[in-house]
Each structure stands twice: as structure tokens, then as C-alpha cells.
Amino acid sequence: MSALHASQIQKLVAQDALQMPLFDQQDLAEIEHPDYPGERLIVCRNPLLAAERVRKRGELIAAAEKKLSEIASATRRKRQPLRGEDKIGYLIGKALASSKVGKYFRWHVFTDGLHWERDQCRIDADTALDGIYVLRTNVPAGQLDRDQTVLAYKRLAQVERAFRSLKSVDLHVRPIHHRLEKRVRAHILIGMLAYYVEWHMRRALAPVLFDDEQRGAPRRSPVSPARRSARALSKACTQRSEDKRTIQSFSDWMRDLATIVKNRIQPTTRPTASQQHGLDLQCQTVVSKPTQISSQVPSYQRTRL
Numbered sequence: 001m002s003a004l005h006a007s008q009i010q011k012l013v014a015q016d017a018l019q020m021p022l023f024d025q026q027d028l029a030e031i032e033h034p035d036y037p038g039e040r041l042i043v044c045r046n047p048l049l050a051a052e053r054v055r056k057r058g059e060l061i062a063a064a065e066k067k068l069s070e071i072a073s074a075t076r077r078k079r080q081p082l083r084g085e086d087k088i089g090y091l092i093g094k095a096l097a098s099s100k101v102g103k104y105f106r107w108h109v110f111t112d113g114l115h116w117e118r119d120q121c122r123i124d125a126d127t128a129l130d131g132i133y134v135l136r137t138n139v140p141a142g143q144l145d146r147d148q149t150v151l152a153y154k155r156l157a158q159v160e161r162a163f164r165s166l167k168s169v170d171l172h173v174r175p176i177h178h179r180l181e182k183r184v185r186a187h188i189l190i191g192m193l194a195y196y197v198e199w200h201m202r203r204a205l206a207p208v209l210f211d212d213e214q215r216g217a218p219r220r221s222p223v224s225p226a227r228r229s230a231r232a233l234s235k236a237c238t239q240r241s242e243d244k245r246t247i248q249s250f251s252d253w254m255r256d257l258a259t260i261v262k263n264r265i266q267p268t269t270r271p272t273a274s275q276q277h278g279l280d281l282q283c284q285t286v287v288s289k290p291t292q293i294s295s296q297v298p299s300y301q302r303t304r305l
Contacts (some may be wrong), residue, residue: 001153004041004134013129018043020128030146042135042146044223050131057127058098061118067095068105072114074291085109150222166195170251202250205243209250 004012008192012018015070022029023045031041071091074082082088096102102122121266135153137144137219166173174192178184198255206213212232219226239247248256271279 001135001139002138003153004136006129009129009132009134010039011040012134018132018134023132027221028146028150030141036136036155039136039138040141040146040149044133044135044138044150046131046133046223048131048225053130054127057101057123057130060101061104061123062102064096064099064105064116068092068114068116071095072116075113081112083112085111088110088195098189119237147222162195165198170198170254171195173279175282198250205250205253209248209253210236210246210247211250220252 009018015033017031017033017280027045027047029043031043033041071082071088074091075088080175082091092107092109092114093102096105104126106117107114107121135149137149139149165171171191171194173194176187177188177191202209210226210232214229214231215226228236235241235247241247
């Protein structure tokens with residue numbers, strides 16, 4: 001199971017294999033294409049993701065336009081104007097490199113100036129595909145229908161989260177460079193066992209963690225984003241559980257539980273047989289005649305005794 005790249009999705013649209021009217025009444029459709037024999041293509045459209053991408057693209061384009069306007073203004077200033085195609089081209093590349101929106105502009109560099117404009121056709125083409133992703137799988141529909149396919153793909157995020165937790169966040173099982181195959185397998189096994197223990201601990205500590213205890217509940221559509229339950233939102237807001245206990249993250253709980261220790265104290269020397277007999281005699285005297293001893297001790301030392 002995998003997802004198609006943007007260029008592959010655009011190719012499907014160009015060949016009319018993927019038509020936008022499919023999503024007028026639904027957000028999920030299954031199609032076939034000769035370029036993917038023996039595979040099923042699950043097409044999904046998330047309107048919330050589409051709106052977010054439109055917003056982000058607009059902000060990036062506006063920021064890039066501001067930088068391009070500054071470069072153009074530098075070529076027209078009276079004092080030390082910017083000159084040279086190489087210098088102007090270098091500044092354009094530097095301005096657009098970080099935002100990665102250079103494909104949405106057309107520009108022409110002169111020795112003493114710069115002319116640029118938006119490529120609105122390219123922007124509209126990419127906007128039409130916002131929120132659309134296509135999954136490909138060779139699993140038969142009888143074994144995994146389209147809804148289950150989308151949910152299975154989204155669960156891959158849990159695998160990535162587990163790997164991140166295994167290596168850096170919680171367990172810190174750093175890579176150890178082994179050479180022998182059995183040692184590599186042993187290292188992987190130890191890491192998986194550690195994560196298995198953590199998984200059980202998270203389930204047991206779920207009432208006092210920020211984790212959503214109702215994760216995996218049925219939702220209207222597998223394409224729609226998962227929403228946190230009211231109980232999880234309440235825990236995040238008040239940082240208290242239903243029984244008014246403090247809510248902490250799993251890392252904080254590990255640091256808190258690590259303060260619990262068990263100390264076993266062993267004296268460095270042992271008394272000899274005669275020394276032990278002398279100690280036993282003193283203990284017998286203190287227990288049998290506490291009044292006599294107390295009367296022989298000065299008053300300012302009785303409290304200490």
C-alpha cells in the first residue's frame with residue numbers, strides 16, 4: 001500500500017481517469033487504470049486539507065511577491081541601483097528557494113531591471129487538486145474494502161510515531177552498529193520488547209495521560225480527520241482527570257516514577273562473637289531495667305536516651 005505522487009495524480013487528471021465531479025456527492029471513490037495493472041486506486045478528497053493548502057499557498061506566494069518587488073525596486077533606485085543579470089538572478093533564486101513557489105511565477109531578467117508576474121494557470125491547476133490523494137494497493141476488495149484501505153493507510157502514522165518514540169522520544173534506544181546478523185536481530189528484538197512494554201504502560205496510564213482514551217471510535221467517513229473526544233479535550237484544558245487527578249505526559253510520568261527507589265543497606269563490618277554477646281547483654285539490660293538506667297542518667301541526657 002502506498003500513495004501516488006503529485007505528478008502521477010496530474011497524469012491521471014490529464015487522461016480523464018480522475019474526474020473532479022466524482023467528489024460532488026462523496027469524498028471517496030475507487031478507480032482503475034491500465035498503468036497500474038492488478039492494483040486498485042482509492043481516490044480521496046479532504047476539503048479541510050484543501051482549504052489549508054490554499055491558505056498556505058496564498059501566504060507563500062504573497063511573501064514571494066514581496067521579495068520580488070523588493071528586488072525590482074532595487075534595480076530602479078537612484079543610488080547604487082542593482083545591475084547585472086547574474087546578481088539579479090542570484091537574488092531571485094535566493095528569494096524563492098525557501099518557499100518553493102518559484103513554479104508559480106514567470107520572470108524575465110534584464111541587465112538593468114526585472115519583470116515578473118504570476119503563473120495563474122499553474123496556480124489554478126494545483127488548486128484544483130488540493131486535498132486530493134490517491135492510494136494504490138494490490139489487496140483484494142474482499143479482504144480490504146476502500147474504507148478499510150484508507151484507515152489502514154492512515155495507521156501508518158502510528159508506525160512512524162512508534163519508531164520515533166523507540167529511538168528518541170521515550171525509550172532512547174540509540175542505533176548500535178552491529179556486524180553479526182544475530183546481534184542485529186537481538187538489538188531489534190530488545191527495542192520492540194521495550195516498545196511493547198511502553199504500549200502496555202500507556203494503556204494502563206491512559207486515565208492520567210493526555211492521550212485520547214476513545215481513539216479509534218467510528219467516524220462518519222474514513223477521509224475526514226480524526227477528532228479528539230470531549231473527555232480528551234477536557235483533560236487537555238483542565239489538566240485534571242474526572243477524579244481530579246493531575247494529568248501528565250508519558251515522559252513526565254516516567255521521570256516522576258523514576259524517583260521511586262528501593263534501598264538495601266548492609267553494614268560494612270560484622271561484629272565478632274564476643275562483640276555480639278556484649279551488644280546482646282546491653283540490649284537485655286536496657287529492656288529489663290529501663291527505670292534504673294533512666295534514674296542514673298542526668299536529666300539533660302534523658303531525652304536523648
